[in-house]
Amino acid sequence: MTSVILIIYTFVIEQTIIVVVQKPTLKQYEHLLDQHEGLYCPCTRISIQYSEFIKMNPRFHQLCSSDFTSIQWIQYLFGDRNYSNPYLFGGVYQNSFWDRISNYDQLDFRTLAISLFYFLSQLCRFSQEVVQAALIAFQKQTFINSQAMSRSLFDIELRLIIEKFQLQIPLKMLREIQLITGLIQADALQSDYESNWVYQVNRTGTGFDVRYDVSVIPRQFSNCNCRTSSNCRQLSSMRSKNGTILFTIPGFYVGCLPSQALIQSTMECFYNQSCIDQIQSHIDYQQVPLNITPLIILESSRYSPETTIEEMLKKLFVEQWDSQTYFEQYYHQCQPTYCQYQYIEQYSVSSITKLTGLVGGLNLAFRLITPILVISFLHIKRKLFKAKNIAISRKDIVP
Structure with missing residues (x-):
């Protein structure tokens, strides 16, 4: 009966089995992760720099490395191929430049082009500097995680982190441009080209008056x-x-502020060789046209020829980020010293072995104890029988 009770107890009561694997390799870790839910692998390093497992190599739009942002193009527009320091928006130019453009309208492309393309080249340069500085700061940030995560969760987490980074970095630059534009508008500052405010001279009186x-x-x-x-x-x-x-x-604008008009423009004309040739044919202060390579329409590009410079600026002229994440390096830096998992069993080989030993021990004990119990029982029974006989005899002797 006892054996039956023990067997029922063993098969009904659940047992929690805890397993610890010391210093698991990546292969062991991923195998354990596939096999066991609730796997716990605490990291030795809970704070890891992004530079250890994230690599980003941004590729910029072809415009920023094209002829149209080169010093040769700006010198060509300026009319002096030895001049190398044009200032932004009508700063200090040589008198010969003003002489050349004095016959043109203040809003003529030839008047504004040198400043516009110089500004465009600076936007490209500044964007690249902003991206590089942001990348350096980003890679110094730390990824905090107390225990090793799965490859799939790692990919999801890192994708969100990278996307957030890529969305945030253009905001500062755009805010600065909007602030400058707003101040110019609020203070009614005049463009050097009189593109927003125009001087008007009225003559009154005659003679000496x-x-x-x-x-x-x-x-x-x-x-x-x-x-x-x-x-x-x-x-x-x-x-x-x-x-x-x-x-x-086509697509190229002039407006109140040359900078504002530029970022509202597109570069569609500069994808077209005939359009470029038309522009060069009307730059009459240059005797020899510059050999210019047009921008190339690429199906893989995120920008079309009709994309505004403002839209490209919002993405800091980045064509592709080429970001890579490396789970192997992450796991190596996490470096869990052990992995632990547990599972529940209603019965196991060890339980059955213990039960078998227990039953065997009880059987042996019963074999040893049973004769003693029988002898003791018979001895007690004899004593009780003897005591009963004596009592009956005494009853018969009574007078």
Whole structure:
């Protein structure tokens, strides 16, 4: 009966088995992870720098390494292939430059082009510097995790971290540009090219009593007024001395602020060799055209020819990040000293072995104890029988 009770107990009561694997390799870890839920592998290092297992190699848009952001193109627009220091937006230029463009309208492409393309080259350079500085700072950040994670969870976590990084880094640059533009608009600062405010001189009086009144009026672009908005614009063009339009540059704008108009523009003309040739044919202060390679339309590019410079700037001109994450290096840095898992069994080989030993021991004990119990029982029974007989005899002797 006891054996039966023990057997029932063994098969009904659950047992928790704890297994510890010391210094598991990556292969062992992934095998254990596949086989056991609730695997616990504490990391030796809970704080790991991103540089240990994340590599990013950003590739920038072809514009930033093209002829159109090169010093040769800017020198060509300037009219002096030895000049190497054009200042942004009408700064200090040689008199010969002003002489060359004095016959053009203030908003003529040839007047503004040198500043616009110099500004564009600086946007590219600044974007690259921002990205490189952000990458250095990012790789010094730490990934904190107390226990080893699965490869799939690692991939998900790292993808979210990288996407957040890529979205955040352009924001500072864009805020700075918007701040500068806002200050110029709020303070009514005048562009050196009079693209937003125009001087108007009125002469009154005659003889020795001549008076000149100078006023500044906002420039109009169609129905848009530069007093109220810095986003007014129109397509950039090249005009003859009498104002006739010689050529309009597709997608390229001029507006209240040259910088603002530029970022609203596209580079679609500069993907087209014939469009480039048209521009060069009207740069009449240059005798020999510059050998210019147009931008290439790539199906793999995230930008189309109609993408605005502002849209490219929002992504810091990055074409592709080429980010790689390395789970093996992460696991090596995590370096768990052990992995532990547990499982529940209702019966096991060890339990059955113990039970068998216990039953065998009980059987042996019963064999040894049973004769003693029988002898003791018979002895007690004899004594009781003898005592009963004596009592009956005494009863018969009574007179």
